[in-house]
Amino acid sequence: MKTSQALSLAGTALLAATVNGAPTVDTTYPYTGPAIPVADWVDPTISGNGKGFPRLVEAPGVKPSSANPTNNVNVISLSYVPKGMNIHYQTPFGLGVLPSVKWGTSEAALLYTVTGQTHGYDRTPPCSMVAVTQCSQFFHEVQITDLQPDTTYYYQILAANGTTESDVLSFTTARAVGDHKPFSVAVLNDMGYTNAQGTFRHLNLAADDGLAFAWHGGDLSYADDWYSGILPCSDDWPVCYNGTSSSLPPGDYPNSYNEPLPAGEVPGQGGPYGGDMSVLYESNWDLWQQWVQNLTIRLPYMVMPGNHEAACAEFDGPNNELTAYLVDDKANGTAPKSELTYFSCPPSQRNYTAFQHRFRMPGSETGGVGNMWYSFDYGLAHFISLNGETDYAYSPEWPFIRDTDGVATEPRENQTYITDSGPFGYIKDNAYTKTEAYEQYQWLVRDLAAIDRSKTPWVFVMSHRPMYSTAYSSDQLHIRNAFEETLLQYGVDAYLAGHIHWYERMFPMGRNGTIDMASVAANDNNTYYTNTGVSMAHIVNGMAGNIESHSTLADGKVVLNLTAVLDQTHYGFSKLTVHNASVVTWDFVRGDGCGIGDSLTLIKRSNSTNNSTATPSSLGYNATHIASSSSTKSVSTRFPTGVSTTSVSIGSATIATTTPAGTADRATASISTTISGTVAIVTSGSLQQKTSIELASFAVLLCGVWYFT
Incomplete structure (x- = not known):
C-alpha cells in the first residue's frame, strides 16, 4: 500500500508519534483531476479575480503587527485534556522552533512557558498560493497540565518565524469530578457557515452568560460542499439561486440572499441564493475556523466526526459533473456515468485528513483514538463522544476490506467509494461485520464500566448519527445494533445526535423502537424520568445552519408516534444544563431571537422507585400516524x-x-x-x-x- 501522511515540516520539530491520530491516505492509484479543484466556472482562481460573487474572508486569530506579514497565527482553539487544557493554533507556514505558550494565574504575570509539537499535511492548495491571513497548513499543540479545577488561567502564544504574539487570553479549567455546582453546555450539529449566522450570534450570547464548553457532534465546516456552485439546480435538492428550483425550505435567511446577482455571475453558482463561500475545500475549512474562533479562543470546543468531514465529496451531480471534473479533469462538463472512487479526491482531502489535523481531542489520554472517539468528565457528568461514521459493523463510511467483502484488504480502484474511511482502530481478526471486533466498541464498554456513578451520576453520549427519527434510514438501524444495548445496559441517560437537519425530540426510547411512555411525566411531555437499563432520552439536533438548508417531511409522510417535538424550520443550538445530581434541563435555543423553541426536564429516578416498564406502542416504530384523533x-x-x-x-x-x-x-x-x-x-x-x-x-x-x- 502506498501511503501519504504529514508533509515534511522543514525546520520544525515533529515526532510522528505525537501527531494525534494522523490519518493514513492510500495513494495506490493516481489522482487524475485538476491540480487544485475550484468550483466556480466564472472565477476558477484560488483567491478570486473579482468576477461574480466576492470570495468571503474572516479575521485571523491574531492581528498581524505588519501590513505584509510573512506568517501568522490564524486560528486558535481550546480542548480539554485531563487536568488541563490543549491550546491548538494554526499558521500557514512553519515556526522553525517548537510552538510555545506563556501562561500563569494572573493576566499581568505569565510566569511559565511550555512548548509543544507541530504537525501538518500537503493541503490543496498549499498556503504559498493563498493569502497569509486566510490559510492554515501547520498545526501546533501545546498542553498545559496539572492545573487546578474550575480555575481561570491566562495564556499568550509566542511569536516565531514571522508570526505576531497573541493578546493575553484566558480559559477556565473543567470542574472537578463530582463537583455539585450547576453548569451549562452548548450542544450543536450540522453547522457550516452559510445559514448559521443566527446560531453563532446566540452561541456567543450564551458564552457571555457562562457556558462551560461547546460540544459539536460533527458536520462542522461543510468544506465538502465546495462543489455546490457547479452542480445544477434540481427539484429534489432546491438550494440553488435563480435556477429551475430557486426556493429554499422555510427558514431564517439573511437579507443578502435576496440581493441580485453581481455582474458576470451565472445563476446556480455559489451558495444558496449566491455567495462564493463554497468553491475550495480547504478555504472553507479556513473560513469556518476563523469565524467560529470567537468561541474556540475562550471555550473548549469539543468535536467529533460527521459525514461531511470524510472526503472532498459524497456523491456526484445529476449529470455526473464531478466525475467529469475530478476524474477526467474536464471543467464545466458532464460524464456518461459516475466513476467517483476513493482516489477521485486530492490525497489531502481523503480519510478525514483535515478533520484529524485541524482539531486536537483527548483520544489518546482517555484510551480512545484521536478526534474519533474519546470521553471526559465535567462536574456531575461524564461525556462520551462516539464515532458514528466509521469503526463499527455496517457503518455509513467503511474501510477497504468491506469493499472486497473480506476477500482482500486492497481493493481495485473501481471497487472503492469516494467516502471510504478508516478503520481508525483495530478490527479483531478482520471481522468487519461484527461490532464486537472493533476497537471503538471495546473502548466504549471499558469506558462505561469505569464510570463512578456516585461522582458522575449523569452520562451523555453523542455521535453524529441518530438511532431514531421520523426521518428513518437504515443507518439508524446499524448504529442502534452497534451501540444501543450497551448504552442501555450501562444506564446512559441521553443519546444526542444530528445529521438530519431539523430539531426533533423523541419520547424516551427503549430497545428496538420501544416507546417508554411510563417515563414521561403525567400530563407533561416536557418532563421525563430516567429509567435505568430500560430507556433513555433521544434528541436529534441538526439545526445549527448549513448550506444544505433544512430537512423537511416528504409529501405524504407524517410524524411518527415516537416523536414528541419536531421543528423543521428554525436554526439554532441546544443548551444542556446539569443542575444537580437529580435534575437536568435541555433547551433548544432558536437562532432567530425567538427564544426557547423546546424545553425538556430530565429527572433522575432510581429503579427502586420506578416500577414502570417500557411497552411497545400499539403502532410500533414504523407507524404512519398517531392514533386516537377525537379522544380527550x-x-x-x-x-x-x-x-x-x-x-x-x-x-x-x-x-x-x-x-x-x-x-x-x-x-x-x-x-x-x-x-x-x-x-x-x-x-x-x-x-x-x-x-x-x-x-x-x-x-x-x-x-x-x-x-x-
Whole structure:
C-alpha cells in the first residue's frame, strides 16, 4: 500500500508519534483531476479575480503587527485534556522552533512557558498560493497540565518565524469530578457557515452568560460542499439561486440572499441564493475556523466526526459533473456515468485528513483514538463522544476490506467509494461485520464500566448519527445494533445526535423502537424520568445552519408516534444544563431571537422507585400516524422566552394563559377535537393562522414548533 501522511515540516520539530491520530491516505492509484479543484466556472482562481460573487474572508486569530506579514497565527482553539487544557493554533507556514505558550494565574504575570509539537499535511492548495491571513497548513499543540479545577488561567502564544504574539487570553479549567455546582453546555450539529449566522450570534450570547464548553457532534465546516456552485439546480435538492428550483425550505435567511446577482455571475453558482463561500475545500475549512474562533479562543470546543468531514465529496451531480471534473479533469462538463472512487479526491482531502489535523481531542489520554472517539468528565457528568461514521459493523463510511467483502484488504480502484474511511482502530481478526471486533466498541464498554456513578451520576453520549427519527434510514438501524444495548445496559441517560437537519425530540426510547411512555411525566411531555437499563432520552439536533438548508417531511409522510417535538424550520443550538445530581434541563435555543423553541426536564429516578416498564406502542416504530384523533387529550407546553402568548386555539378548544413575556411557564388544558384544521395563535395581540398537518393527535404550533401529546 502506498501511503501519504504529514508533509515534511522543514525546520520544525515533529515526532510522528505525537501527531494525534494522523490519518493514513492510500495513494495506490493516481489522482487524475485538476491540480487544485475550484468550483466556480466564472472565477476558477484560488483567491478570486473579482468576477461574480466576492470570495468571503474572516479575521485571523491574531492581528498581524505588519501590513505584509510573512506568517501568522490564524486560528486558535481550546480542548480539554485531563487536568488541563490543549491550546491548538494554526499558521500557514512553519515556526522553525517548537510552538510555545506563556501562561500563569494572573493576566499581568505569565510566569511559565511550555512548548509543544507541530504537525501538518500537503493541503490543496498549499498556503504559498493563498493569502497569509486566510490559510492554515501547520498545526501546533501545546498542553498545559496539572492545573487546578474550575480555575481561570491566562495564556499568550509566542511569536516565531514571522508570526505576531497573541493578546493575553484566558480559559477556565473543567470542574472537578463530582463537583455539585450547576453548569451549562452548548450542544450543536450540522453547522457550516452559510445559514448559521443566527446560531453563532446566540452561541456567543450564551458564552457571555457562562457556558462551560461547546460540544459539536460533527458536520462542522461543510468544506465538502465546495462543489455546490457547479452542480445544477434540481427539484429534489432546491438550494440553488435563480435556477429551475430557486426556493429554499422555510427558514431564517439573511437579507443578502435576496440581493441580485453581481455582474458576470451565472445563476446556480455559489451558495444558496449566491455567495462564493463554497468553491475550495480547504478555504472553507479556513473560513469556518476563523469565524467560529470567537468561541474556540475562550471555550473548549469539543468535536467529533460527521459525514461531511470524510472526503472532498459524497456523491456526484445529476449529470455526473464531478466525475467529469475530478476524474477526467474536464471543467464545466458532464460524464456518461459516475466513476467517483476513493482516489477521485486530492490525497489531502481523503480519510478525514483535515478533520484529524485541524482539531486536537483527548483520544489518546482517555484510551480512545484521536478526534474519533474519546470521553471526559465535567462536574456531575461524564461525556462520551462516539464515532458514528466509521469503526463499527455496517457503518455509513467503511474501510477497504468491506469493499472486497473480506476477500482482500486492497481493493481495485473501481471497487472503492469516494467516502471510504478508516478503520481508525483495530478490527479483531478482520471481522468487519461484527461490532464486537472493533476497537471503538471495546473502548466504549471499558469506558462505561469505569464510570463512578456516585461522582458522575449523569452520562451523555453523542455521535453524529441518530438511532431514531421520523426521518428513518437504515443507518439508524446499524448504529442502534452497534451501540444501543450497551448504552442501555450501562444506564446512559441521553443519546444526542444530528445529521438530519431539523430539531426533533423523541419520547424516551427503549430497545428496538420501544416507546417508554411510563417515563414521561403525567400530563407533561416536557418532563421525563430516567429509567435505568430500560430507556433513555433521544434528541436529534441538526439545526445549527448549513448550506444544505433544512430537512423537511416528504409529501405524504407524517410524524411518527415516537416523536414528541419536531421543528423543521428554525436554526439554532441546544443548551444542556446539569443542575444537580437529580435534575437536568435541555433547551433548544432558536437562532432567530425567538427564544426557547423546546424545553425538556430530565429527572433522575432510581429503579427502586420506578416500577414502570417500557411497552411497545400499539403502532410500533414504523407507524404512519398517531392514533386516537377525537379522544380527550391533556396538554402541557412551555412557552418560549420572549413570546407573549395570550391564547392558543385549536378547533373549538382554547388554551388560555397569563404567561408574561420573558418567562417559560406552562399552560395546561383538556380538549376534545379533531386535529386537522387551523391552529390560531394570538401573539401580542396579532392573530397568526397556521394550517396544521393532519395528525391524529393534539398539536400546538408555538413559535414555529409543533408540540405533540
